[in-house]
Amino acid sequence: DGGITQSPKYLFRKEGQNVTLSCEQNLNHDAMYWYRQDPGQGLRLIYYSQIVNDFQKGDIAEGYSVSREKKESFPLTVTSAQKNPTAFYLCASSDRDDYEQYFGPGTRLTVT
Amino acid sequence: SQKIEQNSEALNIQEGKTATLTCNYTNYSPAYLQWYRQDPGRGPVFLLLIRENEKEKRKERLKVTFDTTLKQSLFHITASQPADSATYLCAPRRGFQKLVFGTGTRLLVSP
Numbered sequence: 001d002g003g004i005t006q007s008p009k010y011l012f013r014k015e016g017q018n019v020t021l022s023c024e025q026n027l028n029h030d031a032m033y034w035y036r037q038d039p040g041q042g043l044r045l046i047y048y049s050q051i052v053n054d055f056q057k058g059d060i061a062e063g064y065s066v067s068r069e070k071k072e073s074f075p076l077t078v079t080s081a082q083k084n085p086t087a088f089y090l091c092a093s094s095d096r097d098d099y100e101q102y103f104g105p106g107t108r109l110t111v112t
Numbered sequence: 113s114q115k116i117e118q119n120s121e122a123l124n125i126q127e128g129k130t131a132t133l134t135c136n137y138t139n140y141s142p143a144y145l146q147w148y149r150q151d152p153g154r155g156p157v158f159l160l161l162i163r164e165n166e167k168e169k170r171k172e173r174l175k176v177t178f179d180t181t182l183k184q185s186l187f188h189i190t191a192s193q194p195a196d197s198a199t200y201l202c203a204p205r206r207g208f209q210k211l212v213f214g215t216g217t218r219l220l221v222s223p
Contacts, residue, residue, distance in 0.1 A: 004155075031209045040215065041215060042214050042215045042216065043156075045212075048209075050208075050209060090155050090156075099146070099161055099205075099209075100146060100158035101146075101156075101211065102158070106154065
């Protein structure tokens with residue numbers, strides 16, 4: 001069964017703690033993305049990676065970090081430097097020669 | 113900067129009618145534009161892609177138009193059903209393998 005998995009679905013953390021969100025895909029896609037979605041706002045791009053061992057900042061990268069050591073995995077770390085980390089986080093992937101993005105089910109992070 | 117505008121107010125229609133959603137963009141000329149469906153608490157799902165040289169694209173009950181002069185795309189669902197109730201996101205291309213997403217319009221189809 002091909003697709004993108006994100007875990008966990010819900011995550012709770014205390015302020016000041018770093019937290020890593022998992023994203024795995026078995027679609028053999030080169031490109032992977034992390035978005036953040038807040039109520040009343042569109043999806044905002046945090047980081048993206050077009051190939052293994054390479055990634056670029058999106059529009060709101062401050063307070064986040066990523067790695068792309070394997071083609072199928074693109075974990076996102078929300079650091080304590082992120083001022084408003086509570087949000088719905090979505091991971092996506094796309095093929096080099098295709099244009100549509102395939103999204104995971106999302107992780108809802110709550111920081112208190 | 114690139115700006116995408118979708119009607120933030122929910123669109124309420126009766127089952128069987130045609131729903132029309134609008135996407136306006138400013139300050140750039142995307143090579144293509146995509147539409148996605150998003151259900152509450154879930155990730156978006158791709159529906160249709162239309163390129164700048166295509167005026168119209170159809171898929172089953174869905175139809176998308178792309179007017180590069182008006183900088184606007186219209187998304188139509190004909191013979192709408194309650195199961196079509198969801199938020200629909202417009203996403204013009206922003207660069208190689210990158211999209212910019214609108215805030216989405218919520219569609220409610222009542223029986």
